[in-house]
Amino acid sequence: MDIPPTVIAVRRLTKEFRHWGRRLLALDRVDLEVHRGEVFGLLGANGAGKTTLVKILLGLARPTAGDVLVRGSSPRRPGTRRRIGYLPEGHRFPGYLTGDASLRLFGRLAGVPEKALDARIPELLELVGLGERRRDRVGRYSKGMTQRLGLACALLDEPDLLFLDEPTDGVDPVGRRHIRDILLQTREHGTTIFINSHLLSEVERTCDRVAILHEGRLVRQGTVQDLTAPSRRFRLRLADGQSMLPERLAEDGWRVVTNNGHLEIEVADLEALNRLVDRLRADRRLIAEISPVRTALEDVFIEVVEGEEHSPGSLENGSRTGVHGPGGDR
Amino acid sequence: MKTWALIVDTWREALARYTLLGFLAVSSLFLLILTFALNLDIVDGALAAGTLFGKAFDLPGKGPAIDTVVVTGQSVFAGMLYVLGVFLAVFATGSQVPNLQHRGTVDLYVTRPIGRTHLLLGRFLGAATLVTANLLFLCGGVFVVISLKTHVWNARFLAASGLILTVFLSYLGFMYLIGVLTSSTPLSIMLPYALYLLSLPLAAHDRVAAAMDSRLAASTIHTLYWVFPKTAEIGRDLTTYVLGKATPAFVPLATTVMFGAACLAVAVVAFNRKNF
The missing domain is CATH 3.40.50.300 (P-loop containing nucleotide triphosphate hydrolases)
Structure with missing residues (x-):
């Protein structure tokens, strides 16, 4: 097709x-x-x-x-x-079928030829880690196993x-x-x-x-x-034994946040970032790392939902x- | 292959839920009772003596011709099997559609590249083969046991199982409609029984309507009679047919089949339109 x-x-x-x-x-x-x-x-x-x-x-x-x-x-x-493969949320295979029989039933309904099913079913059950439980009834499967069987079923039709x-x-x-x-x-x-x-x-x-x-x-x-593009926030780490008080940077007009022991500094642009580096170097601070902070998808999601x-x-x-x-x- | 898969699935489900075994167990019990409880002595083509559960029949003088006894007995059995067969078949298949429509299960079936009409009719065909096999076992078993014991082979009795099956399939159409609309197994079983019982007074619809005060009530009774399956009348026709006195009337049978077909058609349309 x-x-x-x-x-x-x-x-x-x-x-x-x-x-x-x-x-x-x-x-x-x-x-x-x-x-x-x-x-x-x-x-x-x-x-x-x-x-x-x-x-x-x-x-x-x-x-x-x-x-x-x-x-x-x-x-x-x-x-x-x-x-088209589909793994529905909260799916429920007929409990009377074994893992093997479930795949055969839905494979047949998908029009997969019998010979292809003979080869594909054991292969898929192995792939999702259910090879040894293939002859057990689905009613006896745990939730995680049922989920994996669902994935195998979704992949059945290639x-x-x-x-x-x-x-x-x-x-x-x-x-x-x-x-x-x-x-x-x-x-x-x-x-x-x-x-x-x-x-x-x-x-x-x-x-x-x-x-x-x-x-x-x-x-x-x-x-x-x-969506998770680097923000104007940078993570700054000084070499071991060196410190820079966030309060002091804040006094100088930098926006500083402490996150998991790192300093995260928000700058207007790269010029401002370089001015900060100059300032730290002038103070003879040894910079070990400067990296842009990416926004996690979770942050984006929460921001969007709350904004809405x-x-x-x-x-x-x-x-x-x-x-x-x-x-x-x- | 898709239809075959649906038929096999129906059989597996019936086997796993013990409905198939239950049906076979009740049928086998009935056959065993018939085999061991009924003993007949036939002399010169007439019934000389007989026992049921060890108790002798009273046969004054020379007994009646064995043909008459067998055909009369088969007629009584046909009436019993008509009630028992349909009762068991409704019970065995009542959960089919509600189980299919379970949330989380229906998604797996309906999202396959198979039309919903094909899916529902495939299940219907599965149920039909299941009940046909069971009825053949029950009716065929009774036929074989009686015929072997008496050497009277009345093929009408066997043909009667076709009538029982036809009536059941009409009920199955109704059960499918209830199942699709409500997804309820209890309703899918109870409502056919209610319809079965309703057919008894409706068989006398002329007399019931004549006793009504209002014309509307009388018309309603007549309408219900024409719309619903004529189970009681078909049952009566069935017994007279086995006796060899008459062939079943066409109209009650045809309207019963039409009722089932209409219910099944509406069930298919509703199933196709349904959001899951």
Whole structure:
């Protein structure tokens, strides 16, 4: 199948749920594009609308308004979902199936030929670390094991587009790293990956580009590099045995913050930074390190969300709480 | 292959939830009782003596022709199997759609490259094969046991299992509709039983409507009669058919099938439109 450069195109997507006469706006005119081969992260607090967006992208739910194209066609068409992997949040495999039988069932439903399944199922179960438990019933699996089985199921069809909704939910740190490695490996094969998560550090490590969804609106998007671009803040470390009191620098007009034992100094521009170096050298201080401080994605996220909540245009909290749509996260 | 996968999945589910074993156990018990509790002595094509649970029948003079005894007995059994078969089949398949629609499970099925209509009808076909196999075991078993004991082979009795299956499939369509709309296993089982019971008074809809004071109530009774499955009438037709007295009336059977088909069609539409 020829994959267009824009794998996912969302235009003014709106989703409204009605529940006993109450209306709930889960998505509000969302515009989004995901490009071929990209690892895209959708961020948002619980209830921001992330799962609803993913469900619409997979044809599980219908949009109220707007257009959604996945690889150039509607996700409601069964053919569109060929070679798309999906790991749903809180998925539940039929407990009566073994790990092996689960993959065979969903592989057959995906139209994977029987011979390919014979080879691929043991390979995938080994990859996710379930090789020895393949004949156990899924009902006996731990949450982390179920999550890994879900990942194997999502990879079954050798997908060129992979949707992962909270992929590391319930997985221990070792398992999380394992999942991350598998995703990076998958990406090397050219698979476009759409990750839906509120684990920001995971997203920061894995994604090329992210979007932040807040109360159904897309409030920021860009590359991880851009969003976490170096600020005007620099970390300064003097050689061992040398110190510089922050108060003294502050007296000289520098904006200084102490962070984890380091001095972080905010400067207007590089000229100002060099003046500071001159000043320190004039005092015969030996500088061991000067490095720009990058903003963590978590800081960006919190700043954006808090900014939205305090902005006059933001939705009233009460209008969006209390009612949930079919998706746990909306 | 997708349809086959859905049929296999239905069987696995029934096996894992013990509904298949339960159905087979009850059917086997029924067959064992029939095999060991009923003993007949046939002399010159007539029933000379017989015991049920060790107790002898009273047969005045020369007994009736064995053919008459067997066909009458089969007619009674057909009526019993009609009630028991549908009752067990509804119970065995009531959880199918609600289980499919469990949150977290339905996502795994519906996001595969398979149409929702295909998915639902594949499960329906799975349930149909499951119940067909069970009914053939039950009805076929009774047929074989009685025929071997009496050497009277009344094929009408076997054909009656087709009628039982037809009525059940109509109920299955209704169960699928309830399952899709409510995702509730208790409702998917209770409402078909309620419909089953409702068919008893509705079979006498002319007399019930005549006793009504208002024309609206009388019309409602008639409408309900025409819309809902005519389970009681088909049951009566079934027993007379096994006796060889009449073929089942077309209209009750056709309208019952139409009810099931309409319910299944609405279930498919609702399933296709549903947000998960």
